[in-house]
Each structure stands twice: as structure tokens, then as C-alpha cells.
Amino acid sequence: MTTQSTESYDTILVNDVEDFIFCPRKLYLTRVLGAAHPEPARVARGKKVHVARGRWLARTGVKEFFLVSERLGVSGVVDGLKETEDRVEIYDVKDLTGRSLLDSQMVQCALYGMLAEERFNKPVQVYVRVRGRDIRVHLDDEVRKKVVDAVEGAREILSGGLVPSLPATRGKCYRCPLRNAC
Ligand code: SF4
Numbered sequence: 001m002t003t004q005s006t007e008s009y010d011t012i013l014v015n016d017v018e019d020f021i022f023c024p025r026k027l028y029l030t031r032v033l034g035a036a037h038p039e040p041a042r043v044a045r046g047k048k049v050h051v052a053r054g055r056w057l058a059r060t061g062v063k064e065f066f067l068v069s070e071r072l073g074v075s076g077v078v079d080g081l082k083e084t085e086d087r088v089e090i091y092d093v094k095d096l097t098g099r100s101l102l103d104s105q106m107v108q109c110a111l112y113g114m115l116a117e118e119r120f121n122k123p124v125q126v127y128v129r130v131r132g133r134d135i136r137v138h139l140d141d142e143v144r145k146k147v148v149d150a151v152e153g154a155r156e157i158l159s160g161g162l163v164p165s166l167p168a169t170r171g172k173c174y175r176c177p178l179r180n181a182c
């Protein structure tokens with residue numbers, strides 16, 4: 001591990017928020033202390049998804065898109081975005097092993113949706129594309145609050161204002177790439 005980061009975190013990344021929801025300590029270890037992020041299995045799976053995503057984007061004409069929100073102070077590149085006259089559709093391509101989204105994945109996708117609302121000022125529909133089928137993520141009040149709370153929490157950790165302690169239950173640790181460094 002390296003010394004504590006001195007970066008400015010006026011704008012944080014969508015992936016920071018996803019990591020925060022998965023486990024605040026994961027965000028702290030990787031982005032504040034600089035712990036390596038060894039995820040060989042995930043990287044290998046990610047390459048396959050990347051190839052499939054490239055084929056799908058080429059076929060449909062949906063494009064990757066950089067989104068940034070001044071209001072939330074968050075930026076990120078969404079896998080696919082399509083604008084029509086009356087709405088915007090965004091797609092996040094994932095390789096899920098389970099049947100449903102993790103909370104961290106759902107909040108990540110909702111966050112992309114909120115960034116797109118601010119950018120386009122139109123209704124936004126959010127989909128997670130999993131092996132050829134689309135799961136809709138609804139931007140309801142509960143999800144929006146989770147997003148805002150997570151953005152605030154992630155920013156607090158990245159600015160060094162909070163050192164997360166170990167969670168009371170360690171259920172997520174078995175699939176965490178940092179379990180040996182934590
Ligand atoms: S090993 Fe567990 S507590 Fe540590 S970062 Fe991973 S999920 Fe969090």
C-alpha cells in the first residue's frame with residue numbers, strides 16, 4: 001500500500017460509487033491507500049463481455065457516451081446510449097452470474113441514468129444488458145436517494161474524511177479481490 005492520496009475529488013467516478021456500495025472499505029483500500037486491485041477472474045470475464053459489447057454496439061448503432069454531472073460531481077462512460085426525439089435510452093452491459101443485479105450494480109446504472117437526465121433534459125430509460133436480454137432499472141425516489149447517499153459517502157471516503165472499519169458481517173468478503181489485503 002502507498003501513502004494516502006492527495007488528489008482532489010470534486011468530480012468522482014461512477015465506478016467509485018459502485019465500489020462504495022459494494023463495500024466502503026474496498027473504495028478506501030484501492031483509491032485512498034492505493035492497494036492493488038487483483039481481479040484476474042473478473043478481468044478475464046470482462047474481456048469476453050467487452051468483445052460481446054463491441055459486436056452489439058456495431059450491430060445496433062448504440063454508442064458509448066461520456067457523461068458528467070456538475071450537480072452530483074460524478075463522471076463516467078456508459079456502455080451504450082441512444083437518443084430519440086422524446087427520450088434517451090442507456091445500456092450497461094454486464095456479465096452476471098446471478099439472476100438479479102447486486103445493489104451496487106443497480107445504483108451504478110441508476111447513477112448513469114441521472115447523469116443522462118441532466119445532460120439531455122429528457123426522460124431516461126435505463127437498461128442492463130445481460131447475455132442478450134435487457135433488465136430495466138426504474139429511476140424511482142428510493143433508487144435516487146440511494147444514488148445521492150452513495151455519491152456523498154464515496155466522496156467523503158475519497159477526501160480522506162472517513163476511514164471505514166471492517167463490516168460487522170463479512171458475507172461479501174469471499175468474492176472480494178482484496179480479501180488478502182484487507
Ligand atoms: S475483504 Fe471484505 S471488508 Fe475488505 S474490502 Fe473486501 S468486502 Fe470489504
